[in-house]
Amino acid sequence: MLNFANISLAVVLAGAIWATIADVRHRIIPNLACVTVAAFGVIWLLTTQDHTWSWISIAAAVFVLAVGTWMHDLKVIGGGDVKLCAAIVIWLPPSLLASFVFYGAIGSILTSLTIRVLQWRKPGSNAEVPMALALLAGLVSVVPGLLTGR
Numbered sequence: 001m002l003n004f005a006n007i008s009l010a011v012v013l014a015g016a017i018w019a020t021i022a023d024v025r026h027r028i029i030p031n032l033a034c035v036t037v038a039a040f041g042v043i044w045l046l047t048t049q050d051h052t053w054s055w056i057s058i059a060a061a062v063f064v065l066a067v068g069t070w071m072h073d074l075k076v077i078g079g080g081d082v083k084l085c086a087a088i089v090i091w092l093p094p095s096l097l098a099s100f101v102f103y104g105a106i107g108s109i110l111t112s113l114t115i116r117v118l119q120w121r122k123p124g125s126n127a128e129v130p131m132a133l134a135l136l137a138g139l140v141s142v143v144p145g146l147l148t149g150r
Contacts, residue, residue, distance in 0.1 A: 008044040009146060012037050012091055016136050019084050023132035029080025034087045041091030053093050060097055061090040081131040088139050096142040104138025 019033040038061075045054040068082030085104075092100055108131060115129045 005044060005048045008040045008048075008091075009143070011040045012044075012088070013139070013143075015040070016084070016088065016132070016139050019080070020130070020132040020136045023080065023130040027078075027128050027130065029078070029084050029132055031080075031083070034080070034083040037084065038087035038090050041087060044091060056094045057090055057092060057097075060092075060094070061086045064089045077131060078128075081135065084132055085135055088135060092142060092146075096145045099142050099145065100138045102138075103141035104134050107134030107137030110134075110137075 015033045015037040019029045019037075022033065023029050042058070045057055065082060065086040068077060068085060069079075071077045072079050072082050088100070089097065108129075111131065111134050112129050
């Protein structure tokens, strides 16, 4: 059924896929991709959710942005990764935040291990980890919950 929630989901997934492709190819996440995901997230929350949950999701995104900015200052994670993660968190209902973090962490570990193996096989390469790939994995893992409302 075509409604705003489904259109919003499609746009958010498209934005996350766009960010992931850019991150894998160029190691940069376009600001427009993050803004698109965040904007559709806010609109979706305000039009389809209980507004209490909306504020919780927005507060969680602000928290992610604050902690992520601190981690970026420590050179642990890229700035685009922080913005994309916060944009995705805006879109998620609180019931799915733990799943997103869990699956995103698994994706992050797998992505990091893959990059390290590639570096080991080709000494001297200085490949960076495209964390948008892990964020996309976390987002895709919670899509069934978004579609069923769980």
